[in-house]
Amino acid sequence: MTDTPSDDSPLDANDPRRVLVAAEPVSYFRSIAELARSDDGSVLQPLPFSRELPYHHPECVIVEPRPQGRDEIHLFSHAAYRDFDAVLGSAFADPAVAHLLNDLHHRLVHDHGNVALVTNHGQIIDIALVLAAASLALTDPERTFGVLAEHMDLRDLAHRSNVVVSRMVTTRQAFGIPAIEVLQHMCRVFLSVPQTNSRRRSRLTPELVRANNDLMRTALADQLGGGGQLLAMAASGSQDISLAANLVQRLRATWKQRRGEDPDPAPSLHLQPLYRGTISMMLDVRDVLPIAISLDPTHPACEIGAITRVRDSDDCHQVMEWIAAAHGAKTGINTVYHRHEDALLTQVRAVLRPGS
Numbered sequence: 592m593t594d595t596p597s598d599d600s601p602l603d604a605n606d607p608r609r610v611l612v613a614a615e616p617v618s619y620f621r622s623i624a625e626l627a628r629s630d631d632g633s634v635l636q637p638l639p640f641s642r643e644l645p646y647h648h649p650e651c652v653i654v655e656p657r658p659q660g661r662d663e664i665h666l667f668s669h670a671a672y673r674d675f676d677a678v679l680g681s682a683f684a685d686p687a688v689a690h691l692l693n694d695l696h697h698r699l700v701h702d703h704g705n706v707a708l709v710t711n712h713g714q715i716i717d718i719a720l721v722l723a724a725a726s727l728a729l730t731d732p733e734r735t736f737g738v739l740a741e742h743m744d745l746r747d748l749a750h751r752s753n754v755v756v757s758r759m760v761t762t763r764q765a766f767g768i769p770a771i772e773v774l775q776h777m778c779r780v781f782l783s784v785p786q787t788n789s790r791r792r793s794r795l796t797p798e799l800v801r802a803n804n805d806l807m808r809t810a811l812a813d814q815l816g817g818g819g820q821l822l823a824m825a826a827s828g829s830q831d832i833s834l835a836a837n838l839v840q841r842l843r844a845t846w847k848q849r850r851g852e853d854p855d856p857a858p859s860l861h862l863q864p865l866y867r868g869t870i871s872m873m874l875d876v877r878d879v880l881p882i883a884i885s886l887d888p889t890h891p892a893c894e895i896g897a898i899t900r901v902r903d904s905d906d907c908h909q910v911m912e913w914i915a916a917a918h919g920a921k922t923g924i925n926t927v928y929h930r931h932e933d934a935l936l937t938q939v940r941a942v943l944r945p946g947s
Contacts, residue, residue: 607801607802607803607805607806608650608802608806609802610798610799610801610802611649611650611799611802611803611806612649612650614649614799616640616642616647616648616649617640618794619649619795619799620640620647620761620762621640621794622794622795623758623759623761623762623784623795624637624759624762625794626757626758626759626785627759627762627763633715634670634671634716634765634766635715635716635760635763635764635765635770636763636764636765637762637763637764638761638762638763638764638769638770640762644761644769646761646771646780646782647761649799649803650806651782652781652782652803652806652807652810653779653780653781653782653807653810654771654774654775654779654780654782655775655779656749656750656752656775656776656777656778656779657772657775657776658745658746658749658750658775658776658777659776660745661727661730661745663776664723664726664727664745664776664777665723665727667723667765667766667773667776668720668723668724668727670766671716671719671720671765672716672720672886674886674888674891675720675723675724677891678886678891678892678893679720679721679723679724679884679893680724680727680728682724682893682894682895683724683725683727683728683893683895684728684731688728688895689734691880691895691897691898692728692729692734692736693736693737694898695729695821695880695898696729696736696741696743697736697737698878698898699751699819699820699821700741700743700747700819703817703818703819704818704819704878705815705818705819705820705821705822705876705877705878706820706821706822706876706878706879706880706898707821707822707823707824707872707873707876707878707879707880708721708722708725708821708822708823708824708879708880708882709823709824709825709826709873709879709880709881709882709910709911709914710823710824710825710826710881710882710883710884710914711825711826711827711862711883711884711911711914711915711918712825712826712827712828712862713860713884713885713886713887714886715757715760716886717825717884717886718754718756718823718824718825719754719756719773719774720884720886721823721882721884721893722752722754722777722778722823723777724893725821725823726745726748726749726752726777726778729743729748730742730743730744730745730748745777748777748821749776749777749778749779750779751819751820751821752777752778752779752820752821752823753778753779753780753781753811753814753820753821753822753823754774754778754779754780754781754822754823754824755781755783755807755811755822755823755824755872756774756780756781756782756783757782757783757784757785758782758783758784758803760774760780760782761782778823779814781807781810781811782803782807783803783804783807783868784799784800784803784804785866804868808868808871808872811872812875815875815876820876822872822876824869824872826865826869826873826911827862827863827864827865827911827914827928828862828863858924858925859924859925859926859927860915860918860919860922860924860925860926860927861926861927861929861936862911862914862915862926862927862928862929863929863936864929864930864931864932864936865904865907865908865911869907870904870907873901873907873910874901874902874903874904874907877900877901877902878898878899878900878901879898879899879900879901879907879910880895880896880897880898880899881896881899881910881913881914881917882894882895882896882914883896883914883915883917883918883921884918885918885921885922885924887922890921890922890923890924892918892921892922893921894917894918894920894921896913896914896917908928908930911928912928914928915927915928
């Protein structure tokens with residue numbers, strides 16, 4: 592369940608690890624790898640299977656942090672996104688955000704509270720970059736918290752920081768290093784299998800998916816139970832309507848019906864609905880720090896919201912609507928969050944991903 596494959600101790604009949612331990616590691620790895628999109632220009636490239644890597648074993652759903660230093664985090668972040676300092680670093684270094692970071696420090700360290708850092712999801716590396724920017728800001732040697740001038744150590748923060756990512760990341764490497772090991776420099780990693788259309792087309796059985804996610808959620812609940820945890824997750828996918836020119840008029844009509852205004856006939860971004868599991872995680876954490884992010888070189892943006900208490904699923908949807916509105920305001924791109932799997936979103940998927 593952690594950095595080593597599970598031992599040979601007997602498993603309870605209802606333990607989800609039974610299903611995962613019984614899975615053939617290589618076949619499972621290949622099925623997970625099928626979820627990744629092929630992109631020669633991506634930072635993430637295929638990683639060969641290795642029985643020596645614990646997270647290549649199906650029963651491993653947690654990878655513990657192994658922080659080295661701030662320089663390593665900054666180096667990886669800048670290599671992954673050359674405008675990291677200008678877009679994300681500057682957003683977290685803005686003096687206007689100082690009070691929020693002070694609040695975040697006290698919630699984690701002194702109040703033993705949990706906070707979920709939630710972003711939209713445009714690229715697979717975006718949540719890692721946002722967490723890196725937050726980590727570097729919180730552990731800046733020149734930053735102090737409160738009138739007692741406290742500091743935050745990277746090692747302490749890394750063991751308080753967690754990220755939920757698709758298990759597909761275990762099949763990828765970045766800069767010649769397994770992607771998981773890059774994440775380990777700043778946080779603990781929880782591995783999930785997304786409930787998406789692409790997953791349903793893969794060879795993963797519902798039993799394997801359920802076992803992985805049940806085991807992961809139990810482990811995450813245990814971690815959050817101790818308090819003082821920061822949980823980062825990219826809560827929604829995004830799709831660009833600009834590739835679906837024949838749907839622009841339908842988009843304009845839908846936007847006008849929902850918002851009471853006529854949008855410009857320009858490309859639009861669509862944030863997919865929150866899945867039930869994501870809503871449950873947000874409600875378990877309760878306090879959410881929403882961040883709108885865009886790594887698009889023509890529309891870069893990082894807008895940091897206020898820490899918000901969520902009490903029910905409607906609150907979670909409203910958080911995503913704030914992110915969509917903030918994304919639209921910062922980038923100038925019409926951005927819509929879909930609360931449900933509506934007809935428009937289905938048609939967008941059909942045009943962008945033939946055969947889906």
